[in-house]
Amino acid sequence: xxxxxxxxxxxxxxxxxxxxxxxxxxxxxxxxxxxxxxxxxxxxxxxxxxxxxxxxxxxxxxxxxxxxxxxxxxxxxxxxxxxxxxxxxxxxxxxxxxxxxxxxxxxxxxxxxxxxxxxxxxxxxxxxxxxxxxxxxxxxxxxxxxxxxxxxxxxxxxxxxxxxxxxxxxxxxxxxxxxxxxxxxxxxxxxxxxxxxxxxxxxxxxxxxxxxxxxxxxxxxxxxxxxxxxxxxxxxxxxxxxxxxxxxxxxxxxxxxxxxxxxxxxxxxxxxxxxxxxxxxxxxxxxxxxxxxxxxxxxxxxxxxxxxxxxxxxxxxxxxxxxxxxxxxxxxxxxxxxxxxxxxxxxxxxxxxxxxxxxxxxxxxxxxxx
Amino acid sequence: xxxxxxxxxxxxxxxxxxxxxxxxxxxxxxxxxxxxxxxxxxxxxxxxxxxxxxxxxxxxxxxxxxxxxxxxxxxxxxxxxxxxxxxxxxxxxxxxxxxxxxxxxxxxxxxxxxxxxxxxxxxxxxxxxxxxxxxxxxxxxxxxxxxxxxxxxxxxxxxxxxxxxxxxxxxxxxxxxxxxxxxxxxxxxxxxxxxxxxxxxxxxxxxxxxxxxxxxxxxxxxxxxxxxxxxxxxxxxxxxxxxxxxxxxxxxxxxxxxxxxxxxxxxxxxxxxxxxxxxxxxxxxxxxxxxxxxxxxxxxxxxxxxxxxxxxxxxxxxxxxxxxxxxxxxxxxxxxxxxxxxxxxxxxxxxxxxxxxxxxxxxxxxxxxxxxxxxxxxxxxxxxxxxxxxx
Numbered sequence: 001x002x003x004x005x006x007x008x009x010x011x012x013x014x015x016x017x018x019x020x021x022x023x024x025x026x027x028x029x030x031x032x033x034x035x036x037x038x039x040x041x042x043x044x045x046x047x048x049x050x051x052x053x054x055x056x057x058x059x060x061x062x063x064x065x066x067x068x069x070x071x072x073x074x075x076x077x078x079x080x081x082x083x084x085x086x087x088x089x090x091x092x093x094x095x096x097x098x099x100x101x102x103x104x105x106x107x108x109x110x111x112x113x114x115x116x117x118x119x120x121x122x123x124x125x126x127x128x129x130x131x132x133x134x135x136x137x138x139x140x141x142x143x144x145x146x147x148x149x150x151x152x153x154x155x156x157x158x159x160x161x162x163x164x165x166x167x168x169x170x171x172x173x174x175x176x177x178x179x180x181x182x183x184x185x186x187x188x189x190x191x192x193x194x195x196x197x198x199x200x201x202x203x204x205x206x207x208x209x210x211x212x213x214x215x216x217x218x219x220x221x222x223x224x225x226x227x228x229x230x231x232x233x234x235x236x237x238x239x240x241x242x243x244x245x246x247x248x249x250x251x252x253x254x255x256x257x258x259x260x261x262x263x264x265x266x267x268x269x270x271x272x273x274x275x276x277x278x279x280x281x282x283x284x285x286x287x288x289x290x291x292x293x294x295x296x297x298x299x300x301x302x303x304x305x306x307x308x309x310x311x312x313x314x315x316x317x318x319x320x321x322x323x324x325x326x327x328x329x330x331x332x333x334x335x336x337x338x339x340x341x342x343x344x345x346x347x348x349x350x351x352x353x354x355x356x357x358x359x360x361x362x363x364x365x366x367x368x369x370x
Numbered sequence: 371x372x373x374x375x376x377x378x379x380x381x382x383x384x385x386x387x388x389x390x391x392x393x394x395x396x397x398x399x400x401x402x403x404x405x406x407x408x409x410x411x412x413x414x415x416x417x418x419x420x421x422x423x424x425x426x427x428x429x430x431x432x433x434x435x436x437x438x439x440x441x442x443x444x445x446x447x448x449x450x451x452x453x454x455x456x457x458x459x460x461x462x463x464x465x466x467x468x469x470x471x472x473x474x475x476x477x478x479x480x481x482x483x484x485x486x487x488x489x490x491x492x493x494x495x496x497x498x499x500x501x502x503x504x505x506x507x508x509x510x511x512x513x514x515x516x517x518x519x520x521x522x523x524x525x526x527x528x529x530x531x532x533x534x535x536x537x538x539x540x541x542x543x544x545x546x547x548x549x550x551x552x553x554x555x556x557x558x559x560x561x562x563x564x565x566x567x568x569x570x571x572x573x574x575x576x577x578x579x580x581x582x583x584x585x586x587x588x589x590x591x592x593x594x595x596x597x598x599x600x601x602x603x604x605x606x607x608x609x610x611x612x613x614x615x616x617x618x619x620x621x622x623x624x625x626x627x628x629x630x631x632x633x634x635x636x637x638x639x640x641x642x643x644x645x646x647x648x649x650x651x652x653x654x655x656x657x658x659x660x661x662x663x664x665x666x667x668x669x670x671x672x673x674x675x676x677x678x679x680x681x682x683x684x685x686x687x688x689x690x691x692x693x694x695x696x697x698x699x700x701x702x703x704x705x706x707x708x709x710x711x712x713x714x715x716x717x718x719x720x721x722x723x724x725x726x727x728x729x730x731x732x733x734x735x736x737x738x739x740x741x742x743x744x745x746x747x748x749x750x751x752x753x754x755x756x757x758x759x760x761x
Contacts, residue, residue, distance in 0.1 A: 256451075
């Protein structure tokens with residue numbers, strides 16, 4: 001794989017309720033910022049556009065119909081990846097590596113504040129014959145997953161509280177973290193559990209946001225940007241999609257994706273980066289995902305403070321989803337956005353690892369370098 | 371748009387389909403697996419040989435499943451592999467092949483399974499109900515438009531601008547349903563006349579019942595591999611030589627409906643990549659998307675296989691017949707084979723693959739064929755996807 005440069009990023013939102021912008025207006029704002037950042041004209045410089053979305057989140061059948069206009073992609077090669085934004089970036093990288101495009105725009109957005117019955121929509125993602133009829137609350141599935149993970153690894157509720165405190169405090173450094181706060185570990189532990197072992201503080205909240213990323217081939221990237229952030233490896237994977245057959249307590253999807261991404265980027269170990277931006281939609285997921293990326297003794301490292309900002313291996317130094325909320329299909333791009341900012345601030349190398357949320361077992365991994 | 375002459379060559383070495391019909395009892399996963407299994411068998415591969423799976427499926431509400439890519443990954447053998455779902459409404463079937471193509475051409479994967487599935491019949495009270503939610507939620511949805519209304523507008527506009535009669539358009543339905551009689555997967559093969567079409571129930575003038583493809587369930591799958599891999603498995607690979615896709619703007623009421631300019635853009639992209647300069651001379655067989663009979667004519671013009679407004683007269687002369695200059699929809703198309711949205715587009719590509727491989731059986735066109743084009747169309751009359759293949 002030839003490396004691909006991120007030459008521009010733009011975002012809009014990160015609020016539990018954007019009431020004054022439609023999803024299309026949010027897309028327009030985010031894309032304008034990304035194009036300004038990348039110094040590109042979407043009508044002339046961009047070869048292909050990718051939007052990442054799912055019909056049921058939008059409340060629109062064939063929601064990709066509305067993708068091209070707000071990002072300047074009409075009458076151009078535009079398409080939709082029904083997946084997380086980081087999967088969309090992987091598709092952009094493939095388009096560039098296959099030779100059909102030099103510059104690709106990847107967009108993902110979320111307007112969960114428009115969704116009246118969030119849990120019912122999630123329920124529709126469960127197998128209609130075997131699981132849906134059981135009326136399982138989706139946090140309960142996360143709870144089962146967490147318990148299996150904690151039993152196997154020895155991670156305790158105190159460790160989970162540590163993740164919550166760390167990420168919510170890290171979020172205070174950015175302008176897009178509505179759930180950032182300075183919490184005390186005892187306070188987090190004292191909270192009532194929603195579903196054992198998760199309290200309200202352990203569960204990230206959905207937010208409205210749109211994120212646009214402009215990626216370009218190596219030769220072209222340098223025309224627009226003196227110092228692009230390079231994607232040197234990217235992959236994605238799905239484990240069993242059937243909940244009843246899935247292996248709970250492990251993030252095999254991320255292990256598979258990271259193996260491939262690390263191989264292409266020639267990254268020997270996840271410890272050889274300056275920061276890891278990993279999906280922490282539930283506090284335990286941060287630790288489970290780190291384990292899947294190949295970080296050994298996650299619990300020990302957490303307890304010794306290795307994952308804190310400024311330490312040996314900062315994890316979610318900009319707050320992750322616990323501080324920022326998770327913008328549905330834009331969640332992976334939210335982590336990528338954090339990584340781009342982090343690398344632009346002077347760090348050298350980072351890993352981004354996304355997950356599509358309950359009830360999926362799909363994740364994507366990107367290795368990024370400055 | 372850049373055309374990189376150095377991308378990896380990609381070949382099709384296997385394909386499979388379920389018959390298209392109404393109210394399958396099998397689940398979407400089972401349909402996807404049936405098609406995938408047949409495709410893998412033809413390719414001589416096993417599931418464990420496949421590196422990546424690309425899934426195509428159009429509106430989620432047909433199957434009533436959120437995150438349908440995840441759900442279908444199981445039936446498509448996409449467990450513990452890179453799996454992704456792509457869609458552009460009705461144009462999804464060919465986009466699935468395009469996406470599978472760039473999975474291989476980019477070097478990310480060497481062997482890819484492309485699977486498209488749609489099960490329209492669970493839609494209640496009718497699958498058309500799903501289309502009530504395709505409109506702009508603020509400006510259009512409150513008017514509660516029906517999908518056939520907008521196609522009636524487009525058909526009317528096409529007829530008015532090009533001075534085309536209903537009789538001329540009905541010939542498409544007659545041709546395709548007749549061609550479908552030779553297709554073992556077809557739902558609606560029939561020997562009908564222009565008069566039958568003109569006497570059929572008026573849905574929204576000028577759209578009548580026999581102008582429209584049926585509601586269908588079905589799945590289709592295709593195996594695409596890197597060039598050197600292809601030679602190991604078959605002596606007769608069919609090469610994907612050009613791909614193109616375009617989305618027009620969402621605002622369909624402001625558009626000239628008589629000509630699909632978005633398709634022309636997509637076709638130009640695919641032709642450029644395949645080195646086609648004179649489409650009418652260089653293309654031997656075509657499968658244009660025909661959910662309505664006028665759409666086949668519309669698309670033949672957008673593909674530049676006929677000048678604007680010229681497709682009906684060429685059709686009348688037999689130019690697009692199975693034994694004509696450029697056989698169009700020799701499979702029977704959506705009008706004859708059926709229309710499980712995403713699977714129908716992949717069926718079109720598979721039909722071209724079979725023609726170029728020479729395994730079309732009774733569907734095989736008489737003249738020798740070397741270059742074929744498959745096309746699909748969708749969204750709010752705004753999306754088109756094109757694939758050029760050669761043997």
